[in-house]
Amino acid sequence: GAGVSQSPSNKVTEKGKDVELRCDPISGHTALYWYRQSLGQGLEFLIYFQGNSAPDKSGLPSDRFSAERTGGSVSTLTIQRTQQEDSAVYLCASSLDGVEETQYFGPGTRLLVL
Amino acid sequence: GESVGLHLPTLSVQEGDNSIINCAYSNSASDYFIWYKQESGKGPQFIIDIRSNMDKRQGQRVTVLLNKTVKHLSLQIAATQPGDSAVYFCAETFSGGYNKLIFGAGTRLAVHP
Numbered sequence: 001g002a003g004v005s006q007s008p009s010n011k012v013t014e015k016g017k018d019v020e021l022r023c024d025p026i027s028g029h030t031a032l033y034w035y036r037q038s039l040g041q042g043l044e045f046l047i048y049f050q051g052n053s054a055p056d057k058s059g060l061p062s063d064r065f066s067a068e069r070t071g072g073s074v075s076t077l078t079i080q081r082t083q084q085e086d087s088a089v090y091l092c093a094s095s096l097d098g099v100e101e102t103q104y105f106g107p108g109t110r111l112l113v114l
Numbered sequence: 115g116e117s118v119g120l121h122l123p124t125l126s127v128q129e130g131d132n133s134i135i136n137c138a139y140s141n142s143a144s145d146y147f148i149w150y151k152q153e154s155g156k157g158p159q160f161i162i163d164i165r166s167n168m169d170k171r172q173g174q175r176v177t178v179l180l181n182k183t184v185k186h187l188s189l190q191i192a193a194t195q196p197g198d199s200a201v202y203f204c205a206e207t208f209s210g211g212y213n214k215l216i217f218g219a220g221t222r223l224a225v226h227p
Contacts, residue, residue, distance in 0.1 A: 045216070101146050101148070102163065103160075104160065107157045
């Protein structure tokens with residue numbers, strides 16, 4: 001079946017603008033994760049969804065970052081008033097549930113804030 | 115805080131040789147470890163995993179070794195091929211942590227013909 005998909009694949013925006021990043025997890029996967037990967041760095045956890053709930057938001061770097069998930073499927077990560085330090089690759093992963101640990105990643109959205 | 119790190123940022127090998135990528139972790143509570151491969155412009159791809167009740171697990175051309183005494187993880191790739199060139203990440207997670215993965219910085223593997 002189809003893997004995790006993300007859109008857009010690339011996004012260039014101006015400082016101060018809002019952006020929305022979308023993730024479509026693997027069908028039937030109830031757990032969804034967002035990570036951020038800065039240039040040349042490892043992946044940094046942002047938020048975890050189980051169904052439509054987010055029991056762990058501990059990785060969101062500031063209140064400019066928010067995420068939601070609807071229908072237990074698609075998730076949107078929103079960054080308000082973007083800053084240059086927000087430039088990174090934003091990766092989404094899903095797993096069958098929060099117990100099944102294997103996470104499958106999408107291709108990521110490359111965000112550049114000018 | 116907890117962290118996962120790598121000993122070598124870049125590893126160059128000849129095609130056909132065996133590769134060993136090392137990783138150190140600091141959280142003794144971690145009970146599940148995963149290796150991911152990331153090619154340029156793509157998301158991480160699952161390679162192999164191991165639980166803390168094991169010290170070795172083998173896949174196709176890959177072996178993961180876990181040494182809990184020294185908190186060390188390694189990925190061995192047999193008969194390395196040009197297609198193995200990528201950045202490799204180790205990651206850890208632990209029960210009760212919603213399985214959020216803690217990643218190391220990555221090791222770049224360059225395979226030369």
